[in-house]
Structures are given as structure tokens and as C-alpha cells.
Amino acid sequence: MALPKVGSIGEYIREQRTQAKISLRQLAAAAGVSNPYLSQIERGLRKPSAEILNQIAKGLHISAQALYVQAGLIEDREPDSDVLAAIRADNFITERQRQVLIDIYESFRKENRVGAPEEDARTAKNAPPSPEPHESDAGSSPDDESPLPEEFTAALKPYTASSVNGHVTPETKEG
Amino acid sequence: MALPKVGSIGEYIREQRTQAKISLRQLAAAAGVSNPYLSQIERGLRKPSAEILNQIAKGLHISAQALYVQAGLIEDREPDSDVLAAIRADNFITERQRQVLIDIYESFRKENRVGAPEEDARTAKNAPPSPEPHESDAGSSPDDESPLPEEFTAALKPYTASSVNGHVTPETKEG
DNA sequence: TCATGCTGCTTGCAATTGCAAACGCACTGG
DNA sequence: CCAGTGCGTTTGCAATTGCAAGCAGCATGA
Numbered sequence: 524m525a526l527p528k529v530g531s532i533g534e535y536i537r538e539q540r541t542q543a544k545i546s547l548r549q550l551a552a553a554a555g556v557s558n559p560y561l562s563q564i565e566r567g568l569r570k571p572s573a574e575i576l577n578q579i580a581k582g583l584h585i586s587a588q589a590l591y592v593q594a595g596l597i598e599d600r601e602p603d604s605d606v607l608a609a610i611r612a613d614n615f616i617t618e619r620q621r622q623v624l625i626d627i628y629e630s631f632r633k634e635n636r637v638g639a640p641e642e643d644a645r646t647a648k649n650a651p652p653s654p655e656p657h658e659s660d661a662g663s664s665p666d667d668e669s670p671l672p673e674e675f676t677a678a679l680k681p682y683t684a685s686s687v688n689g690h691v692t693p694e695t696k697e698g
Numbered sequence: 699m700a701l702p703k704v705g706s707i708g709e710y711i712r713e714q715r716t717q718a719k720i721s722l723r724q725l726a727a728a729a730g731v732s733n734p735y736l737s738q739i740e741r742g743l744r745k746p747s748a749e750i751l752n753q754i755a756k757g758l759h760i761s762a763q764a765l766y767v768q769a770g771l772i773e774d775r776e777p778d779s780d781v782l783a784a785i786r787a788d789n790f791i792t793e794r795q796r797q798v799l800i801d802i803y804e805s806f807r808k809e810n811r812v813g814a815p816e817e818d819a820r821t822a823k824n825a826p827p828s829p830e831p832h833e834s835d836a837g838s839s840p841d842d843e844s845p846l847p848e849e850f851t852a853a854l855k856p857y858t859a860s861s862v863n864g865h866v867t868p869e870t871k872e873g
Numbered sequence: 874t875c876a877t878g879c880t881g882c883t884t885g886c887a888a889t890t891g892c893a894a895a896c897g898c899a900c901t902g903g
Numbered sequence: 904c905c906a907g908t909g910c911g912t913t914t915g916c917a918a919t920t921g922c923a924a925g926c927a928g929c930a931t932g933a
Contacts, residue, residue, distance in 0.1 A: 547881060557922045562882060569920070572890090573748030577771045587772050588763075596752045597762050606799075609784035611761065618714055618760040620806040624781075627802060631795040722911060732892045737912060744890070747920090 532576075532594040537565040539583045554582030707751075707769040712740040714758050729757030 540550050547565070551558040555578050563569040564579075571579070576594060580587035591597040610624050715725050722740070726733040730753050738744040739754075746754070751769060755762035766772040785799050 546879080548879090559882070559884090559923085560921050563921090566882090570747075570749075572745075572920070573751060573766065573769065573771045574745075575921080576748060587766075591748065591762075591766065591772075594748065596748045597766075605784040606781070606788045609781040611763070613781050616803070616806045617717070618758075618764050619717055620809075621761070621764075622759055624799070624803060624806070628791070628799060631791045631799070634795075721909080723909085733910095734893085734912070734914090735891050738891090741912090747890070750891080 532571075532590065533565045533567040535590070535593045536561075536579060536583070539585060540565075543583065550579070550582050554578040707746075707765065708740040708742040710765070710768045711736075711754060711758070714760060715740075718758060725754070725757050729753040 540547065543550075545553075547561055548558045551561040554561070554575075556575055560569065560571075560575075561579070564571045564575075573591075573596070576590050576596075577587045580590045588597060606628055607625060610621055610628070613621065616624070715722065718725075720728075722736055723733045726736040729736070729750075731750055735744065735746075735750075736754070739746045739750070748766075748771070751765050751771075752762045755765045763772060781803055782800060785796055785803070788796070791799070
């Protein structure tokens with residue numbers, strides 16, 4: 524298990540390099556690494572550090588992210604929705620908060636996507652994946668100050684109590 | 699320039715770890731690295747490879763991307779897209795779920811603003827000024843000894859299923 | 874034929890990573 | 904008072920990274 528995915532990333536680099544029609548030495552120079560080392564990387568004999576990887580990405584003029592994904596260092600994130608992208612790009616929240624937000628959002632979607640369980644069928648009915656007509660702007664009542672939490676566990680309780688509960692529209696039930 | 703941002707990433711990791719209230723050894727075990735090595739990383743004495751970085755990110759339950767950015771291995775992402783706009787535009791979730799998400803996000807931002815006199819948008823790069831992990835201990839679960847985020851996801855399920863999705867007392871109509 | 878220049882590859886070697894073991898410190902409790 | 908447990912840190916050491924130097928093969932040209 525010495526070379527798990529290392530090989531694939533080496534191939535990927537070589538592929539990109541040949542595609543760019545530049546020599547190994549050229550890329551090595553552009554990336555600021557030695558030619559022999561780059562050679563070894565491309566053949567999977569060495570596992571480049573993140574720094575080297577980054578430099579190679581720069582030298583290849585490709586996104587470092589692509590390389591990291593190839594190297595298995597970053598999960599290939601599915602472009603589910605813009606919400607996740609926005610959350611991930613947001614700078615106003617801490618990492619932990621970000622993670623919680625993502626977890627919550629994903630749990631929502633998972634909840635809505637309930638495959639076919641009869642029990643949850645009705646709950647799912649509330650949130651059909653397709654066109655749930657949220658015609659109401661639902662404007663998120665601007666002046667409705669909810670006693671929002673500061674911690675997760677703390678955060679969740681008040682929700683069910685005030686914010687969420689207080690905004691229910693029972694009519695959504697189908698007759 | 700031997701240690702460019704290594705120090706900062708170590709601090710960042712330690713910050714996240716203490717924020718998560720887990721010990722160095724715990725994180726080391728969760729991340730699959732040795733405790734002494736993690737200690738050295740946090741103090742900037744060692745420059746962890748991408749693989750280790752990735753494992754640490756997993757152990758911390760934060761996005762590996764954030765760590766790479768902190769390590770200077772990935773260019774900082776675009777400033778910030780509007781999370782709220784994305785949430786409002788999303789039609790994979792119900793109105794109630796949308797409301798919860800918005801409330802949570804805003805509460806997070808409000809929470810982060812505790813030590814920030816004015817709009818610190820630009821100053822806040824990737825980590826808010828001083829989030830002050832001062833959990834008000836509002837929850838204080840009885841036998842809660844898992845400060846890990848998984849606790850939250852677990853905590854989310856019941857509440858997404860029942861409270862949010864429509865198992866609430868509908869009498870609380872908006873009026 | 875030899876010289877020059879290009880391609881990529883192999884070979885030692887210093888520097889670094891990453892770990893197992895052990896250390897010092899604070900706390901608990903028999 | 905000393906054993907036991909937790910914390911973070913320090914200390915050698917094997918394994919690896921990453922590089923300078925050198926090697927072999929294939930062109931072009933005098």
C-alpha cells in the first residue's frame with residue numbers, strides 16, 4: 524500500500540504536461556522543482572508534498588484543486604446546489620459553524636429525499652423534491668427576532684420551539 | 699521563507715481543536731497521526747504533508763479546503779457569495795427548512811459579531827476575528843461526553859423529522 | 874567522427890517527515 | 904504517600920522527500 528493513488532496523480536500530471544506540450548524539465552523549472560524529482564513523481568515513485576503539488580499545479584496552469592482531488596486529498600464535491608457553494612465560500616462564519624450549516628442543509632435534503640418509507644411518506648410529502656411551490660416570499664420575517672442560539676445543541680432546541688414552530692403553515696397539508 | 703504560513707496553520711488547527719473541545723491525543727487518534735507529531739504541527743515545528751493535513755481536517759470535521767487555504771496551498775476562494783440569497787433561491791428544501799437555515803446562519807453571524815464593533819467584512823479573511831468559543835452552556839446535555847460534531851448531526855435528525863418538517867402544532871399560525 | 878543540445882532516467886546524499894518511547898506536570902484516589 | 908490516568912512535550916530513529924550530479928538515448932550539424 525505504498526503507492527495507493529500516487530500513480531494516478533503522476534499519470535495525471537504527465538498527461539497534463541504532454542497535453543501542454545512542454546518537456547519534463549520545462550515543467551520542473553516552471554514549478555520550481557528538480558527535474559529528476561518530477562520524473563519520479565510522474566512515474567509514481569515519489570509522493571509529492573502538498574507544497575510541491577501546488578507548485579506543479581501552478582507550473583501547469585491548472586487549478587491546484589484539481590490536483591488535490593486527483594491525489595485524493597480533497598473529496599470531489601458534488602455541485603449539489605448553490606447553497607453549499609455559498610456556505611463553503613462564506614467568510615463570515617467559523618469552520619465549525621460552516622460544518623454545522625452544511626450538515627443541517629444536507630440533513631434537510633436527505634430528509635426530503637426519503638426514498639419510499641411509508642412512515643416518513645407523509646413527512647416527505649411536505650417537501651417534495653420537485654416543485655414545492657414556495658410562492659410565498661416567506662420573506663423570513665425581518666422583524667421577527669428569534670432568540671437564536673450560540674451553540675449547536677443550544678441552537679437546535681430553540682428552533683423547534685420558536686422560530687420553526689411559529690412559522691408553520693398548516694394548510695400545506697393535502698386534504 | 700522556510701516556514702511561511704506553517705505557524706498560522708498550526709495555530710489554526712489548534713484553534714479548531716480547542717474550539718471542538720477535544721484533546722490533542724484525541725484529535726491525533728481521530729486523524730490517524732501520532733500525538734507528538736500533531737503537537738509539533740500545531741506549534742509550527744513541522745510542516746505536515748497534504749495527506750496528514752487531509753486526515754487532520756477529517757478528524758476535525760472541517761473542510762480540507764479550509765486547511766489548505768490556511769496552509770497557503772490553495773488560493774483563497776472568492777470573497778463570499780451570498781449564502782442567504784442561495785438559501786432563498788434553493789428549491790430543494792421546504793419553507794420551514796429554509797427559515798431554519800436562515801435563522802441559523804444569521805445567528806452564527808450574530809454570534810461572531812460579539813467582539814466586532816463594526817462591519818469587519820474585509821478584515822475577516824477565513825477566520826472570524828474572535829469567535830470567542832464561549833458556549834453559553836445552554837444545552838449542557840446530561841451525559842454528553844462527545845463534543846464532536848457528529849453529535850450535532852445526530853441531534854439534527856429528530857428535529858428535522860418532527861419539528862421542522864411538519865410535526866408541529868399548527869395552531870401557531872402567523873397572524 | 875566528434876560536438877552540442879535535447880529528451881527522460883538513475884544515483885548518492887542532506888534534510889525532513891512522521892512515529893514509538895519516554896518525560897514532566899497536574900489531577901484523582903486508595 | 905505513592906499508583907494510576909490524563910494532558911502536552913521532548914527525544915532518538917527509520918523512512919521518505921527533494922535535489923545536485925551524472926548517465927543513456929536520440930537528434931542536428933561541422
